[in-house]
Amino acid sequence: MLKPLIKKDLYSHFISPHFYICSLILYLGCTIQYFIFGRFFVEGFGSSNLNNFFTVIPYIFSLIIPVLILQISNNELEQTFPFTSFKIILSKLISSIIVVTIMIVPLICVPVIVNQFGQVDAGQVCIAFLGIILYSVLTVSLCLLLKELIVSKPAFIALSIIILLGIDSIHLLSQYVQTNDFFSNLFNSISFIWHFDSFSKGILDSRDIIYFLLTGFVLIVFAYVIAETKKGKNFISGKNKLISFVFILVIVFSYIDNTRIYKRIDCTQTKQFAVSKYTKNIIRQAQQPVKITYYRSKELINRYPEVRDIYDYLKIIAKENKNISLALLDADKDENLEILEKLGIIPQQIEIVNNNKTEYIKVYSAVIIEYLGNQKDLPFVLSTASLEFELDIRFESLIQNKNHSVYILCGNEYEINDYSYLQLLFETSDITCYAITKESLEYVQDQLAVDTPLIVLGTNSLTPEQAASIEEFILKGGKAFVATSQYSVDINGDWSISKNNEDNFIPVLENWGVRFEDKIVNDISNVRISFYSPASANGVQNETTMYEYINYPQWIAVIPQNNVPQGISMFWTSPIKENSNIMPLFYSSPYSWTVKEYDESIRNKTDQIFLSDPFTVEKQWISDPLFTKEQVILGAKINGPISGLYNFESNDSPQLVVLPDQYFAMNLLLELASGGVSDFRNLDFILHSVLALNNENELLMLQNSGFKNTDLFKITNDVQFNVAKNISMAIVFIVIPVLFVIAAIIVFVLRRVKNEKYRK
Known part of the structure; x- marks a missing residue:
């Protein structure tokens, strides 16, 4: 024993x-x-x-x-x-x-x-x-x-x-x-x-x-x-x-x-290492050979252990159908490099250290899927996060001949190139993008397929005829994602804010129950960015210019919620008034506040309707008379029947998502808000919305599979955060170590008492 x-x-x-x-x-x-x-x-x-x-x-x-x-x-x-x-x-x-x-x-x-x-x-x-x-x-x-x-x-x-x-x-x-x-x-x-x-x-x-x-x-x-x-x-x-x-x-x-x-x-x-029933149903329909080839660089697997999960996951996929074959190839071999180059697969750079020298090498981690002479590829994948979603989009296209597509329209003063990251996201997800210009909208509206979602980015430059064309598309059963605002910002200048009094599409939204308040939302949960501080910033004369980090309340960091599981960023947004014809999608934090427009006397003096200077906004007191502490709606979906403002049609069950932010997907602001770390959650939200509009519920579930929100989002108030921090530090570094010491003292005292008892 x-x-x-x-x-x-x-x-x-x-x-x-x-x-x-x-x-x-x-x-x-x-x-x-x-x-x-x-x-x-x-x-x-x-x-x-x-x-x-x-x-x-x-x-x-x-x-x-x-x-x-x-x-x-x-x-x-x-x-x-x-x-x-x-x-x-x-x-x-x-x-x-x-x-x-x-x-x-x-x-x-x-x-x-x-x-x-x-x-x-x-x-x-x-x-x-x-x-x-x-x-x-x-x-x-x-x-x-x-x-x-x-x-x-x-x-x-x-x-x-x-x-x-x-x-x-x-x-x-x-x-x-x-x-x-x-x-x-x-x-x-x-x-x-x-x-x-x-x-x-x-x-x-x-x-x-x-x-x-x-x-x-x-x-x-x-x-x-x-x-x-x-x-x-x-x-x-x-x-x-x-x-x-x-x-x-x-x-x-x-x-x-x-x-x-x-x-x-x-x-x-998140179940990022399991295969869903949805995926199994797709790949089991493959009656002919499906060839999956995973090209992986040796240097990548040596430095990122999680990459081995990709091949393991592909093997699980291959087991679901005897017609699926899987091959793992060394991407660094000359013959494979030639194949990847012909396929247009671009390598990614990673940093390595050899003999105390830092070098950058090119690596591949690409998945190629072939079926009936057709081919789809995942150009670069580093983990299994959202891998099943990316595979399913391609399996649907190859096996079920089901293709995904979207229309994109810039309705403000910017061009489609200013939103190129959004196009790139759809392309890498194997979703075809059709860019529509404002000028061609009236001529192509009859050719637009109502089952293909329309993404409208800004509306302040639309003519009444163009606004009527978008309205007609939605009234006929078209699905749309509209990111617009009643305010415009001089992004390339001093960030001054002006009102779009001549916007021809916002009255359409108001007619449908989506009404923007004449306010700008500020939030304690906001984006921290690096700003260029001029020599005379804030009325103080500095010897040299400098860069400093500032929390900018008008750039809201929306905390994770059901419809935004990863969180998003929003820029100079207005609150949406709550009413029975809309369904709120997400809100600002409980610690947000709204700012009203300046009255006429202040506008005449400052030529501004809001204070937007980042160096000054950060220091404003929330007790300002124009401020109202309130949690507001930042995204909504039409929830009832609508009728036309420019047209006579109506729609009993419209599919329309509205965000009061025309800069939501703009390249420049995404770069500034992400701090150069490629945080493009806004684009993921648009993709999420497109899938929701198409009722792609299974794909919707898989889009965020494997992604975990690791932000400390549960406590947003600074005072409460510091209190919780101090309590946590006390428990971790004082209470529990003291318990260790007490336990040791008790054991040694009991042992000593026992030894003395035996001696007697």
Whole structure:
């Protein structure tokens, strides 16, 4: 029986200062790295992404597990035990796993606290902690083996830490030293952390589970063999030789079979690693061969472990239909480079460091799908986020001959090129864009298909005839997304705001129940951008010009909501009046406020209807008489019958989405609002709206699959945020560490009392 041995080992752990010191090191190391070094509470840096939190735990385990193993190891005393070497080693393994599990319990406070500020995926957290326990099985097993090999305690501690850190980091070697495919794959397969990666994402992968358990078992067996060999037993002669040979063969074939036949279960809320019924129904309709080719650069897989998920996901797709074949090709080979060049696939650049030199190399990660002589491609994919959506758009086109398209019309003073990012988004999603000019609208309106959504960007330059053409399209059953505003802004100048009194389409919207208030919405949840500060900004004469970061309340950062799961940005927007003929899609934050237009006397003096200077707006007091603190509608959908203003038709169930922001998809503002990090959530929202207008509910669900909102959006008020921050920091860095100390004191006091009792 192992119970007496396990109880002995657990007692050795709990009465030792090493257990409490190691527990505190693990706890403080993880929390300091995540909250302090990760700048969790610093504006612009805080994220609810827990990947960095989980991936640091194995490295800290490499430092503390050797100490824990040393604490319960006493070879001289163990020689007197009436137990076999295998039972003694196995009891150490089990007791150490129990101790490690207890040690990680306080770390649960991290996702709990993070969830107060942002969104935490419970599935990911549970699977990640399971992965930590499995990882500890492997590291404990390795340390038990090393303890049988190394007699000296200092040497054991030093070598164990070096070996564990080396194994954990070996997969990173290919980033700094040029290696061939064999060694890259070998390093990845050896690395403990490489196999932990799927757990940190919330995925149960049978290959990684079997790797941890099987490798741990092998190490325990080797530790047993060494322990018995030191007692004089021979494992390489007679019957033992045959058993050893068979054991090695079974282990080798288990590893090989593990890589061929495996199961992956996505336990996350987003289910980005699972195949939906919608996708299965599409690909099962393929009666002829479907060829999927994934071109992937070796350098990319070496630096981004998540890229391996793409190929794994494609294999899951291929299993759904025997007609689907899948090939993984090295994009760096000359013959494949020629193919990619002919297909017009453009490589992406990534940064690498070789011999202390930073270089940029071109990499590929392209998926090509062929069916019945036709071909579709995904030019570059880096993860499985929204991969199923992108594949389904192409499967529908190839297998079902179902093509997606949109019309785009610029109805303001700008050109279609000013919205080219939007066109690019649709093109990369295999959705055909038809650009319509204002001048041609009257001539092509009869040719517009009502089942193809029309995107209207601004309306202040439309003539009455052009406005009537759009109205007629919608009244006939056409679907439309209209982003317009009653205000125009001098974007290339001083950002002064003027009113579009001659807009010919806004009266159409008002006739349908969509009425804009004569206000500008400001919000405490806003975009922080870098502004050029002139020498005389704010009436203060500066010696030099400078750049500074400013929170600009008139650029609203809409917090994630049902219809905007990732959040969006809006520019100089007006609130939409609530009435029975519209259905609100999303709102400003509870801490937003509106600003009325200046009265006539102030307009005559300042020649402005609103104060829009970013350096001054940021410093305005919300108590201004023109300000009203209120949460307002920022996006709406028509929810009732409509009739024409210019036409005599009517429509009982119109499909129309309206945003009071004509700059919503403009290239320049998207670049400024994203700070150069390609944050184009606004474009994703337009795509989302187009799918909704077409009642593509299944695709709608898949569009955001795999995307997690990692912003700290739950607390938007600065005062409340600081209070919650201080409470969280107190709990993490004061209360819980004090509990560690109290627990240690209680144990040692009880032990001392018990020892004194025995002495008496």
